Amino acid sequence: MELLTDGLLALLTAYLAFRCMLAPKLSKTVFTFFAFGLILALMWIRLGAVDVAIAEAAIASGFMGVLLLDSLRDFSPSYSEFEDNIEQPPNQVAFAKRSLSQWVPAIASGAGLLLFLFIALQAVREVPAGGGLAAFAEAKLPESGAEHPVTAVLLNFRAYDTLLEVAVILMGLLAIFAAGGIRQFRKPSLPPAKDPVLRKAILIFTPLLFLFGAFLLYIGKSGPGGAFQAAVLWGAIGILLHLGGWRIFNALSRRMRRIIIIAGPLFFLLTGFALMARSGTFLAYPPAFAGFLILIIETLAAVSIAAALTAIYAFLTD
Amino acid sequence: MIKEVFVVILLAVGCFFFLAGTLGLLRFPNLYARLHALTNADNLGVGFIAAGMALYIGSPWTAVKLFFIWILTLLSGATTSYLIARFRKEHDDSANGNGK
Amino acid sequence: METWEIYSLTSVVIFAIGLGGVFLVKHFLRKIIATVIMGGGVFLCFVSFAKRDTLNFPDPVPHALVITGIVVAVTAAAFALSLARRIHKITGEETFEEKE
Numbered sequence: 001m002e003l004l005t006d007g008l009l010a011l012l013t014a015y016l017a018f019r020c021m022l023a024p025k026l027s028k029t030v031f032t033f034f035a036f037g038l039i040l041a042l043m044w045i046r047l048g049a050v051d052v053a054i055a056e057a058a059i060a061s062g063f064m065g066v067l068l069l070d071s072l073r074d075f076s077p078s079y080s081e082f083e084d085n086i087e088q089p090p091n092q093v094a095f096a097k098r099s100l101s102q103w104v105p106a107i108a109s110g111a112g113l114l115l116f117l118f119i120a121l122q123a124v125r126e127v128p129a130g131g132g133l134a135a136f137a138e139a140k141l142p143e144s145g146a147e148h149p150v151t152a153v154l155l156n157f158r159a160y161d162t163l164l165e166v167a168v169i170l171m172g173l174l175a176i177f178a179a180g181g182i183r184q185f186r187k188p189s190l191p192p193a194k195d196p197v198l199r200k201a202i203l204i205f206t207p208l209l210f211l212f213g214a215f216l217l218y219i220g221k222s223g224p225g226g227a228f229q230a231a232v233l234w235g236a237i238g239i240l241l242h243l244g245g246w247r248i249f250n251a252l253s254r255r256m257r258r259i260i261i262i263a264g265p266l267f268f269l270l271t272g273f274a275l276m277a278r279s280g281t282f283l284a285y286p287p288a289f290a291g292f293l294i295l296i297i298e299t300l301a302a303v304s305i306a307a308a309l310t311a312i313y314a315f316l317t318d
Numbered sequence: 319m320i321k322e323v324f325v326v327i328l329l330a331v332g333c334f335f336f337l338a339g340t341l342g343l344l345r346f347p348n349l350y351a352r353l354h355a356l357t358n359a360d361n362l363g364v365g366f367i368a369a370g371m372a373l374y375i376g377s378p379w380t381a382v383k384l385f386f387i388w389i390l391t392l393l394s395g396a397t398t399s400y401l402i403a404r405f406r407k408e409h410d411d412s413a414n415g416n417g418k
Numbered sequence: 419m420e421t422w423e424i425y426s427l428t429s430v431v432i433f434a435i436g437l438g439g440v441f442l443v444k445h446f447l448r449k450i451i452a453t454v455i456m457g458g459g460v461f462l463c464f465v466s467f468a469k470r471d472t473l474n475f476p477d478p479v480p481h482a483l484v485i486t487g488i489v490v491a492v493t494a495a496a497f498a499l500s501l502a503r504r505i506h507k508i509t510g511e512e513t514f515e516e517k518e
Contacts, residue, residue, distance in 0.1 A: 006421050010428040017432050017455050021439040026447060033451050040458055047425060047469045048476045052461070055485045059492050064454065067499055068447065074503050075447060075512055109441060117434040124426045124463065132471030133479045149478035150485070158482055165486040172493035176500045195404070201397040208390070228485055305489075312496050316503070 006046060013039050026075060030068045037061025050224035051150045054216070058232040063309060066239060070317045145290025147222040154226065155294045159283045163272065166265045166301055173261070173308050176315055202244040209237045217302055221291070227298040231305035238310030242317070249310050261311065264304025268297050325374045332366030335359055349406050353399045360395040364388055425466040433459030444513040446502035450495055457491040 016036040023029045044053035144152035213233035220226030272283040339359020346352045368388045372381035439452030461484045468477040
């Protein structure tokens with residue numbers, strides 16, 4: 001029974017990834033990508049990685065999907081790689097159009113891919129069983145200030161990674177500003193959405209999302225959840241409000257925006273240096289305060305990431 | 319034993335509604351009918367499956383959580399269906415207006 | 419066949435599909451989606467080995483790395499999207515192909 005479930009999920013994922021690349025219409029690619037992300041989230045759950053499943057469904061499928069959907073407006077939605085022949089089966093079209101010499105690179109790259117596939121399959125089958133780091137994590141868990149092993153790894157054992165990752169989000173935001181020209185950010189705001197149903201729905205969802213985000217943030221100490229998942233839910237509030245026409249992020253003053261986005265990584269960094277001054281090691285929490293420090297760092301990081309995600313969305317869609 | 323029978327029945331009914339909704343989504347002739355089929359799957363399918371899971375797990379706290387999940391699905395499903403239908407209607411109306 | 423074996427093999431297939439997509443598919447959006455799919459394959463490989471190394475709980479280190487990885491991948495993809503849209507706005511191109 002388990003084999004059946006896993007096998008079906010595996011086949012479905014591979015099929016969806018394949019369809020995603022070959023769908024005739026661009027819009028279909030994007031919607032297949034949504035489905036792909038959600039099936040991937042189911043796979044994480046099958047592998048016992050509930051935190052990853054929440055992150056995948058919320059960020060990789062949800063947030064990425066919103067951005068892709070919005071870019072569909074820019075690119076012509078009817079764009080097709082197999083131009084003007086959408087009704088015919090694509091392989092017939094390709095056969096009719098291309099001569100032999102055009103097929104050589106396609107066949108060569110196909111063969112190369114197959115070769116790569118077999119080598120990689122062989123490599124994955126022969127990865128030696130090292131035992132991993134689960135035993136270390138378990139032994140050190142009581143000192144970490146978190147009861148959930150993934151949170152402990154994220155914010156204590158490998159806090160350095162997490163700090164740099166928050167910094168990468170900041171850099172991504174800056175890069176997006178740089179690529180688009182910073183002036184676009186200060187466009188006049190659209191009037192709020194007129195539709196009464198949409199307004200009502202947004203007003204209902206905003207406090208619920210906030211509450212759910214706070215719940216995930218708090219529960220991250222002892223179960224699946226944590227700063228990133230909470231951040232995406234809070235970011236979703238910003239995106240929803242933007243969709244409804246309330247440009248909440250643009251309403252804040254520039255300085256306020258900067259402070260909010262910087263607060264998380266800055267506090268993280270300062271804590272790291274303060275702890276270094278105290279004990280000589282970067283980000284070595286004293287076990288007595290670890291839980292408290294982790295909670296503050298997580299909250300500030302979540303607020304910053306949420307603001308950064310909202311800013312990315314607001315900037316890309318204006 | 320009786321509890322398991324009920325759970326299986328609830329889950330089966332939920333899956334049936336999902337199947338019917340998906341069939342409708344694939345086979346119905348126009349957008350409004352398809353949206354209608356989709357709401358069937360959303361509301362009743364998710365509702366029955368959530369009820370079955372709540373019964374299976376048997377803790378009141380989980381039942382409350384599942385109930386809220388169902389309500390949220392209802393809310394978001396209804397809103398998106400409404401928005402899609404309204405967009406389509408405006409689109410059709412403006413197309414007809416230009417045609418005349 | 420164990421659960422983790424199935425998924426580690428699937429991860430290779432997904433990665434290969436994404437890799438093929440990056441090279442063979444022409445439209446910007448599809449190339450970006452292909453890289454995200456490739457990333458999904460890598461993450462799946464990681465987490466399937468975490469499942470193999472389960473003691474009382476699955477190995478948490480790959481889980482944490484994958485969570486940070488997902489966020490970074492999405493940020494990078496958002497940056498790529500902004501570049502693609504910028505290119506499209508300036509040149510009107512949707513692919514890197516030369517127009518005849």
